Amino acid sequence: xxxxxxxxxxxxxxxxxxxxxxxxxxxxxxxxxxxxxxxxxxxxxxxxxxxxxxxxxxxxxxxxxxxxxxxxxxxxxxxxxxxxxxxxxxxxxxxxxxxxxxxxxxxxxxxxxxxxxxxxxxxxxxxxxxxxxxxxxxxxxxxxxxxxxxxxxxxxxxxxxxxxxxxxxxxxxxxxxxxxxxxxxxxxxxxxxxxxxxxxxxxxxxxxxxxxxxxxxxxxxxxxxxxxxxxxxxxxxxxxxxxxxxxxxxxxxxxxxxxxxxxxxxxxxxxxxxxxxxxxxxxxxxxxxxxxxxxxxxxxxxxxxxxxxxxxxxxxxxxxxxxxxxxxxxxxxxxxxxxxxxxxxxxxxxxxxxxxxxxxxxxxxxxxxxxxxxxxxxxx
Amino acid sequence: xxxxxxxxxxxxxxxxxxxxxxxxxxxxxxxxxxxxxxxxxxxxxxxxxxxxxxxxxxxxxxxxxxxxxxxxxxxxxxxxxxxxxxxxxxxxxxxxxxxxxxxxxxxxxxxxxxxxxxxxxxxxxxxxxxxxxxxxxxxxxxxxxxxxxxxxxxxxxxxxxxxxxxxxxxxxxxxxxxxxxxxxxxxxxxxxxxxxxxxxxxxxxxxxxxxxxxxxxxxxxxxxxxxxxxxxxxxxxxxxxxxxxxxxxxxxxxxxxxxxxxxxxxxxxxxxxxxxxxxxxxxxxxxxxxxxxxxxxxxxxxxxxxxxxxxxxxxxxxxxxxxxxxxxxxxxxxxxxxxxxxxxxxxxxxxxxxxxxxxxxxxxxxxxxxxxxxxxxxxx
Numbered sequence: 089x090x091x092x093x094x095x096x097x098x099x100x101x102x103x104x105x106x107x108x109x110x111x112x113x114x115x116x117x118x119x120x121x122x123x124x125x126x127x128x129x130x131x132x133x134x135x136x137x138x139x140x141x142x143x144x145x146x147x148x149x150x151x152x153x154x155x156x157x158x159x160x161x162x163x164x165x166x167x168x169x170x171x172x173x174x175x176x177x178x179x180x181x182x183x184x185x186x187x188x189x190x191x192x193x194x195x196x197x198x199x200x201x202x203x204x205x206x207x208x209x210x211x212x213x214x215x216x217x218x219x220x221x222x223x224x225x226x227x228x229x230x231x232x233x234x235x236x237x238x239x240x241x242x243x244x245x246x247x248x249x250x251x252x253x254x255x256x257x258x259x260x261x262x263x264x265x266x267x268x269x270x271x272x273x274x275x276x277x278x279x280x281x282x283x284x285x286x287x288x289x290x291x292x293x294x295x296x297x298x299x300x301x302x303x304x305x306x307x308x309x310x311x312x313x314x315x316x317x318x319x320x321x322x323x324x325x326x327x328x329x330x331x332x333x334x335x336x337x338x339x340x341x342x343x344x345x346x347x348x349x350x351x352x353x354x355x356x357x358x359x360x361x362x363x364x365x366x367x368x369x370x371x372x373x374x375x376x377x378x379x380x381x382x383x384x385x386x387x388x389x390x391x392x393x394x395x396x397x398x399x400x401x402x403x404x405x406x407x408x409x410x411x412x413x414x415x416x417x418x419x420x421x422x423x424x425x426x427x428x429x430x431x432x433x434x435x436x437x438x439x440x441x442x443x444x445x446x447x448x449x450x451x452x453x454x455x456x457x458x459x460x461x462x463x464x465x466x467x468x
Numbered sequence: 469x470x471x472x473x474x475x476x477x478x479x480x481x482x483x484x485x486x487x488x489x490x491x492x493x494x495x496x497x498x499x500x501x502x503x504x505x506x507x508x509x510x511x512x513x514x515x516x517x518x519x520x521x522x523x524x525x526x527x528x529x530x531x532x533x534x535x536x537x538x539x540x541x542x543x544x545x546x547x548x549x550x551x552x553x554x555x556x557x558x559x560x561x562x563x564x565x566x567x568x569x570x571x572x573x574x575x576x577x578x579x580x581x582x583x584x585x586x587x588x589x590x591x592x593x594x595x596x597x598x599x600x601x602x603x604x605x606x607x608x609x610x611x612x613x614x615x616x617x618x619x620x621x622x623x624x625x626x627x628x629x630x631x632x633x634x635x636x637x638x639x640x641x642x643x644x645x646x647x648x649x650x651x652x653x654x655x656x657x658x659x660x661x662x663x664x665x666x667x668x669x670x671x672x673x674x675x676x677x678x679x680x681x682x683x684x685x686x687x688x689x690x691x692x693x694x695x696x697x698x699x700x701x702x703x704x705x706x707x708x709x710x711x712x713x714x715x716x717x718x719x720x721x722x723x724x725x726x727x728x729x730x731x732x733x734x735x736x737x738x739x740x741x742x743x744x745x746x747x748x749x750x751x752x753x754x755x756x757x758x759x760x761x762x763x764x765x766x767x768x769x770x771x772x773x774x775x776x777x778x779x780x781x782x783x784x785x786x787x788x789x790x791x792x793x794x795x796x797x798x799x800x801x802x803x804x805x806x807x808x809x810x811x812x813x814x815x816x817x818x819x820x821x822x823x824x825x826x827x828x829x830x831x832x833x834x835x836x837x838x839x840x841x842x843x844x845x846x847x848x
């Protein structure tokens with residue numbers, strides 16, 4: 089570790105969404121100069137970055153020229169031009185997470201093969217090259233058919249329950265992944281710096297709405313046994329070490345009905361399952377990311393209290409300039425913190441912000457979650 | 469209180485220093501559009517404000533034209549053009565703190581007369597119009613001679629121990645204020661909103677270095693009796709109510725050797741004695757300021773733990789681009805939080821940032837304070 093901290097370095101983020109915005113918020117106290125590349129002139133990072141470049145983070149030329157005047161380059165989205173990042177690294181820029189880590193994660197098949205090669209537990213899978221190939225695996229069902237590349241937020245994924253479903257199988261490189269009999273979904277955010285130091289945040293549980301089968305809220309720590317929590321943390325660290333990560337990594341996992349923990353997806357950047365850490369932990373996932381990639385010591389991940397996180401989504405039926413109903417009522421309560429993302433317009437289910445809720449007691453925490461969900465609405 | 473929060477309003481801050489910067493940091497989660505007026509193009513607020521106007525906050529024209537396109541105008545420094553703020557208020561802008569409150573505080577004599585009129589305890593004083601007038605009050609000594617206007621950070625104040633010192637008395641409107649036999653110096657930050665709701669932060673104590681007689685660090689809560697703390701809080705609320713404040717007010721007080729509490733100075737804005745609240749309290753003084761002036765409910769001021777605040781000052785003998793020595797060592801410790809103010813160049817005693825230190829135990833808190841002061845240096 090260096091003795092003098094020189095914060096005159098220039099740092100770039102590919103992507104200007106809410107994750108970038110919260111990265112910038114965490115960078116202010118270190119007085120870092122942040123440049124952002126994003127195609128959207130109304131991106132949440134726009135007004136907070138020292139320099140905002142309008143351009144694609146997917147194209148070689150825009151990424152390479154964005155990175156040239158910078159010292160350190162990082163991401164807030166995986167879907168970026170890896171070749172440009174490789175070349176920037178090769179001419180001496182610090183690029184974290186490393187281009188190889190991003191490349192690995194961009195391809196779901198490579199990712200799964202990697203888990204297999206490194207003994208990281210994950211649901212069984214088979215590679216499929218095209219439709220004709222996929223339909224041969226009817227005995228492997230029930231499974232999810234997932235595109236190798238470009239799938240995002242449920243896109244590029246089809247549920248295949250029986251042989252008839254295979255009629256709709258992808259005609260592109262994909263994989264069939266065995267359906268897991270899921271008991272719980274959990275996530276661990278792990279950080280690793282250049283020295284190889286590792287640190288995990290407490291395990292988070294995604295609590296599902298039993299009626300709509302959607303994530304209702306997240307809770308930290310997960311309501312699982314301490315053995316399961318240790319195992320989940322151990323797996324997250326193993327993934328970070330196996331890929332040689334410098335930065336932070338969200339490791340989403342299933343606990344199946346037999347109690348086995350399986351890695352589902354990973355993301356080498358700040359993640360929705362770590363938003364509560366801004367208020368509820370000694371160090372936030374965003375600050376931890378900077379510490380990891382700037383050669384600083386990793387911070388304590390200790391929780392102050394039990395916490396929950398609720399996403400603030402645009403209400404159904406409203407589109408246009410956002411108005412927040414019920415915010416006053418929320419702000420009257422202690423230990424409820426509202427984070428808006430700087431998106432001027434709302435639309436149904438758009439992520440407009442999040443609320444972190446803290447309490448010493450699980451039952452009153454859940455009551456506060458219910459209150460928040462019933463009280464706050466984003467309309468237009 | 470309004471039911472819908474419309475954050476499309478435009479908010480202006482007069483002054484672009486570190487207080488403005490921390491106000492902006494607190495405004496990000498409410499997604500407020502912040503405009504800043506400051507003469508210095510390298511002001512700490514420069515890169516974080518949506519619009520930065522280079523200009524004087526002391527001149528009528530620049531303040532008035534800065535305020536015209538805005539909905540709400542506030543300050544981070546008292547030394548502003550009050551007449552422009554009055555006219556902006558008269559054409560329908562929300563100006564908080566109110567121009568009258570700022571005017572009252574700009575003149576130390578009006579301030580003292582106000583305390584007297586409202587039964588707010590403060591050191592005895594006499595008004596002096598010029599040098600010839602001042603020297604008549606030799607029987608009033610020992611006292612401080614303070615200029616009515618423009619005094620700042622020790623400037624405009626002279627200690628008058630005996631009649632010979634009066635040779636150096638100010639030849640301008642001033643006042644002589646009896647020296648207090650000080651036991652402790654404390655501060656209370658009080659918030660008041662448009663509805664008249666009041667809320668105080670826990671009392672803070674300025675701990676002095678016995679050798680250099682300078683503030684060494686601040687500690688929250690002050691190490692005083694609960695009766696004294698209640699009395700200090702009551703006095704702070706009384707000041708805020710008496711002036712009819714909307715916003716926050718730092719009330720600096722002395723406790724004299726007899727245990728009496730006397731108001732020393734007040735500042736209607738975020739204050740050095742509230743910086744620890746960013747990390748150590750449920751709501752920070754900066755968030756509380758926004759809540760108070762935007763018609764939102766005041767937040768809980770509860771402390772998470774004992775806390776201390778150390779200013780990060782430029783080291784003697786160094787001038788130029790700032791380098792932070794020892795930052796790594798600080799960041800290795802839990803419950804030590806560093807806030808840098810975005811000043812690229814350092815000079816002796818320049819306020820470059822602050823460190824908030826937390827602990828459950830007073831002795832280990834003091835040890836951490838010692839560690840921070842010995843470890844972190846700003847050089848060039």
